[in-house]
Amino acid sequence: xxxxPTKNMxxxxxxxxxxxxxxxxxxxxxxxxxxxxxxxxxGTDPVEKAxxxxxxxxxxxxxxxxxxxxxxxxxxxxxxxxxxxxx
Numbered sequence: 001x002x003x004x005p006t007k008n009m010x011x012x013x014x015x016x017x018x019x020x021x022x023x024x025x026x027x028x029x030x031x032x033x034x035x036x037x038x039x040x041x042x043g044t045d046p047v048e049k050a051x052x053x054x055x056x057x058x059x060x061x062x063x064x065x066x067x068x069x070x071x072x073x074x075x076x077x078x079x080x081x082x083x084x085x086x087x
Contacts, residue, residue, distance in 0.1 A: 021039065021042070021068075021069060022068040022069055022083045023039030023040060023042075023068070023069035023070060023071050023083060024039045026039075026071050026081065026083060027039045027071050030071065030073070035073060035076065036073065036074040036075055036076075037071050037072065037073050037074075037081075038071070038072050038074070039069065039070075039071055039072075040069065040070040040071065040072055040080075041069075042067070042068075042069045043067070044070075045070045045072075045080055045082070047070065047080055047082050048067050048069075048070060048082060065084055065085070065086050066084065066085040066086075067082070067083075067084055068083040068084060068085055069082075069083050070082050070083065071083070
């Protein structure tokens with residue numbers, strides 16, 4: 001028995017996927033709007049070593065925060081953008 005091709009398959013679709021981290025994705029988006037941005041390695045920036053991202057005094061603040069990395073900006077008033085995921 002062979003595998004039957006389906007009508008939904010397209011020969012023009014690539015079988016190779018390039019893995020991009022969140023800092024690489026955000027850096028690319030910022031470059032598209034004209035900002036000079038470079039992704040940083042995960043855990044290498046001092047801003048990533050902070051303990052609490054949100055106050056724990058309110059009941060609706062999430063307790064689980066995931067650091068996704070940082071993007072460094074050049075020629076801007078902002079030095080670093082940290083990407084976090086809450087929930």
